[in-house]
Amino acid sequence: MTEFAPNTIEQFFEPQEPLVEVRDLTVAFDEVVLRDINLTIPAGQTLVLLGESGCGKTVLMKSIIGLIKPTRGEVFFDSGNINKLTDAQLSQLRLRFGFVFQNAALFDSMTIGQNVAFPLMQHHRMKKEDIQEMVLARLSEVGLPDSVVFKKPAELSGGMRKRVGLARALIMNPELIMYDEPTTGLDPIMSDVINELIIRTRRRNPVTSIVVTHDMATARKVADRIVMMLPLPRTRDGENQIIFDGTPDEIDSCRDRRVRQFVNGEAGERLMELRAAIG
Amino acid sequence: MSSAPVNPTVDEPRGFTAWFVELVSNWGRTVIDNISALGAFSIFVGRTLKWLFSRLPQRGTIWPNFYTVGVSSLPVVALTGTFIGMVLAVQSYFQFRQLGLETRLGGVINMTLVRELGPVLAATMLAGRVGSAMAAELGTMRVTEQIDALSAMGSNPIRYLVVPRLLACFFLIPTLTIMADFMGVAGGHFYSVNVLDIDIHHYWHNSAKFVSTFDLFAGLIKSVFFGSAIALVSCYQGFNCTAGAEGVGRASTAAFVYSFVAILVLDLFLGITLDSIYFTIWPDGTSLV
Numbered sequence: 014m015t016e017f018a019p020n021t022i023e024q025f026f027e028p029q030e031p032l033v034e035v036r037d038l039t040v041a042f043d044e045v046v047l048r049d050i051n052l053t054i055p056a057g058q059t060l061v062l063l064g065e066s067g068c069g070k071t072v073l074m075k076s077i078i079g080l081i082k083p084t085r086g087e088v089f090f091d092s093g094n095i096n097k098l099t100d101a102q103l104s105q106l107r108l109r110f111g112f113v114f115q116n117a118a119l120f121d122s123m124t125i126g127q128n129v130a131f132p133l134m135q136h137h138r139m140k141k142e143d144i145q146e147m148v149l150a151r152l153s154e155v156g157l158p159d160s161v162v163f164k165k166p167a168e169l170s171g172g173m174r175k176r177v178g179l180a181r182a183l184i185m186n187p188e189l190i191m192y193d194e195p196t197t198g199l200d201p202i203m204s205d206v207i208n209e210l211i212i213r214t215r216r217r218n219p220v221t222s223i224v225v226t227h228d229m230a231t232a233r234k235v236a237d238r239i240v241m242m243l244p245l246p247r248t249r250d251g252e253n254q255i256i257f258d259g260t261p262d263e264i265d266s267c268r269d270r271r272v273r274q275f276v277n278g279e280a281g282e283r284l285m286e287l288r289a290a291i292g
Numbered sequence: 293m294s295s296a297p298v299n300p301t302v303d304e305p306r307g308f309t310a311w312f313v314e315l316v317s318n319w320g321r322t323v324i325d326n327i328s329a330l331g332a333f334s335i336f337v338g339r340t341l342k343w344l345f346s347r348l349p350q351r352g353t354i355w356p357n358f359y360t361v362g363v364s365s366l367p368v369v370a371l372t373g374t375f376i377g378m379v380l381a382v383q384s385y386f387q388f389r390q391l392g393l394e395t396r397l398g399g400v401i402n403m404t405l406v407r408e409l410g411p412v413l414a415a416t417m418l419a420g421r422v423g424s425a426m427a428a429e430l431g432t433m434r435v436t437e438q439i440d441a442l443s444a445m446g447s448n449p450i451r452y453l454v455v456p457r458l459l460a461c462f463f464l465i466p467t468l469t470i471m472a473d474f475m476g477v478a479g480g481h482f483y484s485v486n487v488l489d490i491d492i493h494h495y496w497h498n499s500a501k502f503v504s505t506f507d508l509f510a511g512l513i514k515s516v517f518f519g520s521a522i523a524l525v526s527c528y529q530g531f532n533c534t535a536g537a538e539g540v541g542r543a544s545t546a547a548f549v550y551s552f553v554a555i556l557v558l559d560l561f562l563g564i565t566l567d568s569i570y571f572t573i574w575p576d577g578t579s580l581v
Contacts, residue, residue: 075440078444080440080443080444100339100448104443104446104447104448105446106446107443107444107445107446108445108446110444112440112441112444112445114437114440114441114444115437116436116437118436118437118438118440118441119438119441120433120438120441121432121436121438131445131447132445132446132447135350135445135446135447136446136447181445185445
């Protein structure tokens with residue numbers, strides 16, 4: 014594994030002990046999606062998971078917080094095996110995570126204010142005024158005005174919803190924050206706004222981040238380390254699904270043809286492969 | 293990707309053998325799928341009961357469900373109850389008249405309503421109006437990752453989403469059943485006395501003679517089981533919804549169909565059980581027709 018070499022954003026602390034460790038993780042639904050994945054993420058690192066659609070990036074991320082139970086293998090968070098926790102223990106542990114979903118996953122029936130306040134209302138006994146103050150502060154951090162508090166998610170644009178999702182994920186001051194395709198479906202300017210917010214979040218809080226994306230601009234901008242995965246059917250016999258693990262500079266100089274195709278956005282022989290798969 | 297090795301010594305079955313092998317294979321797969329689904333449903337019910345008895349949800353999640361299940365369902369249950377009472381009068385009158393027993397219409401209508409049609413009708417309306425909506429709402433939450441978001445924020449989706457719905461159905465279906473019973477009795481009375489000119493004294497005298505308090509309670513006890521089944525089946529369908537609009541539609545339809553089947557199956561077994569209890573307590577069965 015390439016050594017962690019932060020050089021893309023300002024560092025406030027050096028990487029410490031592994032916060033997340035994935036050992037021999039295999040996840041299968043109708044088919045095997047992930048096979049024998051091993052990954053270690055030090056505290057404070059921003060890891061970007063790259064790979065084409067269907068390669069299992071989101072499955073890996075959801076396995077890390079126990080939303081998907083692995084078929085085989087283990088996931089450790091802060092040295093504790095999360096697969097051995099009871100439902101109640103896992104719920105308690107998840108208070109240390111923040112998850113920004115691809116489409117924000119805001120609760121339709123609630124206002125924006127209620128959405129952002131939800132984790133606090135569920136897990137803390139705080140005064141309404143204090144909760145309101147924290148909600149407004151988080152919304153302000155992601156560049157949203159106070160006026161959105163009483164709106165419903167359906168009244169907001171995609172970019173605003175993603176920022177609300179980020180505010181909700183941050184309200185509990187998580188130690189590990191995960192972003193599932195944070196810039197997908199956004200215009201280039203809004204994509205860069207989200208990238209800036211990811212970087213600012215890291216600067217403001219000592220947080221470890223995992224970012225799943227297809228977007229090389231996002232990867233280059235926010236990553237300390239990039240891991241690229243391949244869909245299992247595309248791997249060669251016995252080959253690991255993780256075909257690249259290194260810094261943003263290293264991915265640009267990587268000679269693996271499949272990595273180069275992804276970085277440069279070239280179809281290459283993929284069209285032929287897809288046609289062959291159809292038969 | 294490597295292709296599977298071909299064993300040239302094994303002949304593929306052909307003709308009737310192939311058809312038979314496929315038939316057995318499909319049948320086996322269906323059996324295994326159904327057993328798996330039953331197991332998954334049992335685990336779901338077990339988890340729900342565990343949360344129900346270990347930690348109740350917050351009041352804020354309970355009241356909206358009570359309103360949807362109870363208050364919003366009341367008008368439609370009252371309306372259908374009224375018409376069912378009148379339809380019973382219409383259908384029974386000519387049969388009873390041929391036997392000269394038309395004055396006993398009150399007993400038959402009211403007994404049928406409080407023991408069978410009231411609870412079944414209220415439960416069917418609840419399954420159609422609320423059960424399908426629960427499955428669609430939870431299904432949409434599943435496909436838009438809102439249920440995953442709940443889990444990711446350290447809240448248990450069963451405690452937050454299923455337990456309040458179960459409590460609402462459990463506590464409020466008896467009130468809906470009482471409303472269906474009452475409106476059905478009123479509708480039956482109106483049609484029998486005002487349209488069919490049956491003597492009001494005989495109508496109510498026979499009602500009092502044939503319908504016992506136990507019948508009323510039997511109906512209410514059944515309704516509690518029906519309500520619980522509707523909530524559990526509908527929430528399970530919503531939680532296991534497949535992706536897309538088609539998946540949500542399928543979950544909503546399945547919620548109603550399986551709830552209705554559960555209502556009828558429970559109705560049969562509860563009817564047999566309650567009759568056994570009745571005859572154990574009152575061996576002469578004086579108040580039963």
